[in-house]
Amino acid sequence: MKLYHAPFSPFVRKVMVLLHEAGATGRVTLVPASGNPLDPGTMPVDRNPLGKIPALERPDGPTLYDSRVICRFLDDQLKAGLYPAAPxxxxxxxxxxxxxxxxxxxxxxxxxxxxxxxxxxxxxxxxxxxxxxxxxxxxxxxxxxxxxxxxxxxxxxxxxxxxxxxxxxxxxxxxxxxxxxxxxxxxxxxxxxxxxxxxxxx
Incomplete structure (x- = not known):
């Protein structure tokens, strides 16, 4: 999996903290991306049409975004337990x-x-x-x-x-x-x- 990444983004950091908590940082390759609303720069607009990060490219499905979707997916895949059961x-x-x-x-x-x-x-x-x-x-x-x-x-x-x-x-x-x-x-x-x-x- 590839994670489009910028170290200053609080939303990217959320995903990275999850990966560290799960001991799974090796499961993703970090791809640098940068830009802003006036200039998309190297943002992965071909994978996330909103031109935002994080975006998680998977080998077996469409790219996932935004951070909440990515975190739910990784939590499920890694059995990290960071989303507890109801209530x-x-x-x-x-x-x-x-x-x-x-x-x-x-x-x-x-x-x-x-x-x-x-x-x-x-x-x-x-x-x-x-x-x-x-x-x-x-x-x-x-x-x-x-x-x-x-x-x-x-x-x-x-x-x-x-x-x-x-x-x-x-x-x-x-x-x-x-x-x-x-x-x-x-x-x-x-x-x-x-x-x-x-x-x-x-």
């Missing part, structure tokens, strides 16, 4: 969606302020994306800490990768101050070998 499954999926939503808003902020031409940039639009992030962080702090502190699953991995991306691209914003429980959880979770092995370079 806990539904909480895991909601938390994974929340983590992915944080990451998505953070990536859009990055594009707005660093990819869009300066005359077209909107500080109000970026502020609105941060509003989504702030609401999601507050929900995790208020509702989901007991789940995050339980057995590892894809919800935790998605949140961990999203918070890591906030530190990488939006370090000037203090997400920890208003969310001490979440900050404490992340301090422990980010020390996992799988998270350390997938830190973006530099």
């Amino acid at each position: 806990r499954l539904w909480d895991t999926l909601v938390i994974e969606a929340t983590g992915d939503g944080i990451a998505d808003a953070a990536v859009l902020m990055r594009y707005e302020m660093h990819v869009r031409p300066e005359p077209s940039r909107s500080a109000d639009w970026a502020k609105a994306q941060w509003g989504k992030i702030a609401r999601a962080l507050a929900a995790l702090e208020a509702r989901w800490m007991s789940h995050l502190s339980g057995p590892i699953d894809m919800g935790q991995i998605a949140v961990g990768c999203a918070l890591g991306y906030l530190d990488l691209r939006h370090a000037e914003r203090d997400w920890r101050g208003p969310h001490p429980a979440l900050a404490g959880w992340f301090a422990g979770f980010s020390s996992r070998p799988s998270m350390q092995a997938t830190l973006p370079p530099g």
Whole structure:
């Protein structure tokens, strides 16, 4: 299998953390890909028409995308157990969606302020994306800490990768101050070998 990969993507990192947790990094070949909404660059548009990564090319079926589809597929193939049985499954999926939503808003902020031409940039639009992030962080702090502190699953991995991306691209914003429980959880979770092995370079 080939995984179209960029080390700074929080969505690619999700897949890589799963592979590390499953002890299966050797099952995929990493194919570098880069681009943005204004220039697809080397994104695998012939395999994912949306021009996004991660994308997982399989020898026996169509290429899979996005990260949630890939993670469900790999979890099934590798018997990783990162999607628990119902009823806990539904909480895991909601938390994974929340983590992915944080990451998505953070990536859009990055594009707005660093990819869009300066005359077209909107500080109000970026502020609105941060509003989504702030609401999601507050929900995790208020509702989901007991789940995050339980057995590892894809919800935790998605949140961990999203918070890591906030530190990488939006370090000037203090997400920890208003969310001490979440900050404490992340301090422990980010020390996992799988998270350390997938830190973006530099």
